[in-house]
Amino acid sequence: MFVLKLIIRNTFRHPLRSLLTVAGVAIAVIAFGLLRTLVELWYLGAESSSATRLVTRSSxxxxxxxxxxxxxxxxxxxxxxxxxxxxxxxxxxxxxxxxxxxxxxxxxxxxxxxxxxxxxxxxxxxxxxxxxxxxxxxxxxxxxxxxxxxxxxxxxxxxxxxxxxxxxxxxxxxxxxxxxxxxxxxxxxxxxxxxxxxxxxxxxxxxxxxxxxxxxxxxxxxxxxxxxxxxxxETLTETEKAFQLSFVAMTEAIVIAIQIVSYVVIVIIMVVAANTMAMTARERISEYATLKTLGFGTVHIAGVIFGESFAISLAGGMLGIAATFPAAHWIETELSQFFPVFQVTQETVLLDLAAAATVGIIAGIFPTWRGATIKVADGLRRIG
Structure with missing residues (x-):
C-alpha cells in the first residue's frame, strides 16, 4: 500500500511534466487508433461480402x-x-x-x-x-x-x-x-x-x-x-470478396504505408516517454539511495519507478481511447464521402491499450534498472 501511495505521489510530483507526457501518449494512441481503423476499413468491403454473391465482369x-x-x-x-x-x-x-x-x-x-x-x-x-x-x-x-x-x-x-x-x-x-x-x-x-x-x-x-x-x-x-x-x-467471375480484394490490391502500398506510420507514431512517443522517465530517475537517485538505507529492497524501488512509468502511459492510453471515439464520429460525419463508415472496433481498442502498456513498459525498463541497482554510497553523494 505504501508503494502504491508513493507511485501516485511521484506521478503528480511534477504536474506539468506528467500532464505533457500523458497528453503525448494520448495523442499517439488517438493517431494509432485512427490509422488502424483506416486500415480495417480498407478491408471492410471484403469482410462484409456475401459468400452467395458472385461478380461477373470483363476478363x-x-x-x-x-x-x-x-x-x-x-x-x-x-x-x-x-x-x-x-x-x-x-x-x-x-x-x-x-x-x-x-x-x-x-x-x-x-x-x-x-x-x-x-x-x-x-x-x-x-x-x-x-x-x-x-x-x-x-x-x-x-x-x-x-x-x-x-x-x-x-x-x-x-x-x-x-x-x-x-x-x-x-x-x-x-x-x-x-x-x-x-x-x-x-x-x-x-x-x-x-x-x-x-x-x-x-x-x-x-x-x-x-x-x-x-x-x-x-x-x-x-x-x-x-x-x-x-x-x-470473355468474362471473369469471382466471389464478391475476391472482387473487393482486387481493389484493395491496387492500393496495397498505401495500406502498408499507413500500417508503418501507425507503428512509427508509437515508437516516437515511446522514445519521448523513456527520456522523460530517465530524467525523473536521474533527479531522484539520492532519494532511492535514502530509501535503501531505510530498509527498502530493490523490488520496492523498482516497483515505484516502473509503476510511475506504467501509470503515466496507461493514463495517456485511456485518455486517448476515450478521445478516439468522438474523433472517429467527426470523421464519419464530416468526411462521409470518403469514409461512409468509420467505426472503432473492439480489436482496435485492445490494440490501443496494448500500445499504451508497451510504451509504459519499455520506457520504464532503463530507469527502473538504474534506480534499483544504484549503490547507496553513490546515491548519497548526490545529496546537496
Whole structure:
C-alpha cells in the first residue's frame, strides 16, 4: 500500500511534466487508433461480402463493358438463383467536391442485398417510377433529401443532365453497412443511351450473380466463364470478396504505408516517454539511495519507478481511447464521402491499450534498472 501511495505521489510530483507526457501518449494512441481503423476499413468491403454473391465482369478490365444479353445466359447456369446488372455512373451532384457513389442497377439488384433495408412501399414506388432512385440514409441526411425530392446529377462517363426522383431511403441492417450509396434504374440509362449514344446502349459494367449455396460458388463461376470463353467479350467471375480484394490490391502500398506510420507514431512517443522517465530517475537517485538505507529492497524501488512509468502511459492510453471515439464520429460525419463508415472496433481498442502498456513498459525498463541497482554510497553523494 505504501508503494502504491508513493507511485501516485511521484506521478503528480511534477504536474506539468506528467500532464505533457500523458497528453503525448494520448495523442499517439488517438493517431494509432485512427490509422488502424483506416486500415480495417480498407478491408471492410471484403469482410462484409456475401459468400452467395458472385461478380461477373470483363476478363480484361472493369473499364470494358459486357453485352446485356449475357444476363439471360447466366441465369440458365445451374445453381444460379438471381442475376442483376449494374453500371458505375459517376455522376456529380452540384459540385465535384460533393461526391458519392452512384450506380445504374437493374430492378432486382436490391433483392441480392438484404442488408439494404427498404420498406415495401418505398421499394414499390422505386420500381414503378423509371426515374426513381434509392439513396442511403446517411447520404440523404447529409444532402437534406426527403422522399419525393427532385435530384439532378451531371453525367461524366455518360454526359448530360440526369433528373431523378427520390423514392426510397434504405437503412443498413448492420452498423458497418454502407449507407451512402445512390441507385437508379439501369433501364432509364439504357433508354437514354439508345437515343443519344446508340453504340453504348445494351451494355453493362458487371453482373451480380446469386447462388444457392456458398460451396457452389467456384463451380458456378467456372460454368459462367466457360459459356463466354473465346467470345468477343470473355468474362471473369469471382466471389464478391475476391472482387473487393482486387481493389484493395491496387492500393496495397498505401495500406502498408499507413500500417508503418501507425507503428512509427508509437515508437516516437515511446522514445519521448523513456527520456522523460530517465530524467525523473536521474533527479531522484539520492532519494532511492535514502530509501535503501531505510530498509527498502530493490523490488520496492523498482516497483515505484516502473509503476510511475506504467501509470503515466496507461493514463495517456485511456485518455486517448476515450478521445478516439468522438474523433472517429467527426470523421464519419464530416468526411462521409470518403469514409461512409468509420467505426472503432473492439480489436482496435485492445490494440490501443496494448500500445499504451508497451510504451509504459519499455520506457520504464532503463530507469527502473538504474534506480534499483544504484549503490547507496553513490546515491548519497548526490545529496546537496
Amino acid at each position: 480484361i478490365s472493369l473499364v470494358f463493358s459486357l453485352p446485356i444479353s449475357y444476363r439471360d445466359k447466366i441465369r440458365q447456369v445451374s445453381g444460379v438463383t438471381k442475376v442483376a446488372n449494374a453500371n458505375w455512373f459517376g455522376g456529380i451532384y452540384k459540385s465535384e467536391k460533393n461526391f458519392f457513389p452512384n450506380f445504374a442497377v437493374s430492378g432486382n439488384y436490391l433483392d441480392l442485398y438484404p442488408e439494404f433495408m427498404l420498406s415495401d412501399d418505398e421499394r414499390k414506388a422505386f420500381l414503378m417510377d423509371r426515374k426513381g432512385v434509392v439513396a442511403g440514409r446517411k447520404l440523404a441526411l447529409k444532402q437534406g433529401w426527403k422522399i419525393g425530392d427532385q435530384i439532378t446529377l451531371k453525367g461524366t462517363i455518360f454526359p448530360g443532365q440526369w433528373d431523378f426522383v427520390l423514392r426510397g431511403i434504405y437503412r443498413g441492417s448492420e452498423r458497418t453497412t454502407d449507407e451512402s450509396q445512390f441507385f437508379f434504374h439501369w433501364d432509364y440509362l439504357n433508354e437514354t443511351l439508345k437515343k443519344t449514344m446508340p453504340r453504348r446502349a445494351d451494355q453493362t459494367g458487371i453482373f451480380l450473380v446469386g447462388v444457392k449455396r456458398p460451396e457452389q460458388a467456384a463451380e458456378v463461376a467456372q460454368a459462367v466463364d466457360d459459356q463466354f470463353r473465346n467470345s468477343l467479350a
